[in-house]
Amino acid sequence: MVTRTVVGAHYGLRDWLAQRITAVVMAVFSAIIVIVLMLGQPISYAVWRDFFAQGWMRVATLLFAASVAWHMWVGVRDILMDYVKPTGVRLSAQVLVLLVIAGYLGWTVQILWR
Amino acid sequence: MAAGAAKKPRPKYLSLTALLFEIRLPLAGWVSILHRASGALLFASTVWLLFMLDRSLASPRGFDFVRHYLGLAPVKLALLVLVWAYCHHFCAGIRFLLLDLHKGVDKARARASSIAVLVASLALTVFFGARLW
Numbered sequence: 740m741v742t743r744t745v746v747g748a749h750y751g752l753r754d755w756l757a758q759r760i761t762a763v764v765m766a767v768f769s770a771i772i773v774i775v776l777m778l779g780q781p782i783s784y785a786v787w788r789d790f791f792a793q794g795w796m797r798v799a800t801l802l803f804a805a806s807v808a809w810h811m812w813v814g815v816r817d818i819l820m821d822y823v824k825p826t827g828v829r830l831s832a833q834v835l836v837l838l839v840i841a842g843y844l845g846w847t848v849q850i851l852w853r
Numbered sequence: 854m855a856a857g858a859a860k861k862p863r864p865k866y867l868s869l870t871a872l873l874f875e876i877r878l879p880l881a882g883w884v885s886i887l888h889r890a891s892g893a894l895l896f897a898s899t900v901w902l903l904f905m906l907d908r909s910l911a912s913p914r915g916f917d918f919v920r921h922y923l924g925l926a927p928v929k930l931a932l933l934v935l936v937w938a939y940c941h942h943f944c945a946g947i948r949f950l951l952l953d954l955h956k957g958v959d960k961a962r963a964r965a966s967s968i969a970v971l972v973a974s975l976a977l978t979v980f981f982g983a984r985l986w
Binding site for chain 2: 759762763766769777784787788791807811814815818836839843846847849850853
């Protein structure tokens, strides 16, 4: 009898590359935001709201959030693959993580375009 | 094999005590496991960060609430832990990207860059922590 385990195939390189590309996107965004916020005026509600109301900021934040989502998925999936051995439990946990990440992303869109 | 040589007990299982007290990870190992731990922590904490971003942008009252909320000592401490997690994940990630490009792969430089990551992430945490306080 051949026992097959659910491990998938051929997505290793794509995920490895995605992990790194999203990392670069997030690093660049983080650096820009930190610099802009530190050089800008003290943060009041108006400053904070106007900052996130700018078109470029909304799109950049969405790109950042999408990168975070993809990066999180690969990272948490790696952790689950390393530590959670029973296939059923691992698959359930992975589905749960995907739902949480989708929720994060949806919430971010809602926050940005309210 | 020399007779009488001390025979180590095999197989060696990775118990929690072994992980904590017997196995001494090299610094690169610490950077690596902390990269994983900080990543998991950031994943779990995103719901909290989004909550604060949501409230702070929703209304002036929400903004004041978050400002007051962030003034509470336990909240500040929790945020500081996340600041460290982000800084460590950031610095260790850049180190891994450089290793992927075969930069600093030899033992001495890999060790030096591990120290640099640990020190830089702590220094950045102190810097941002001081600004947040």
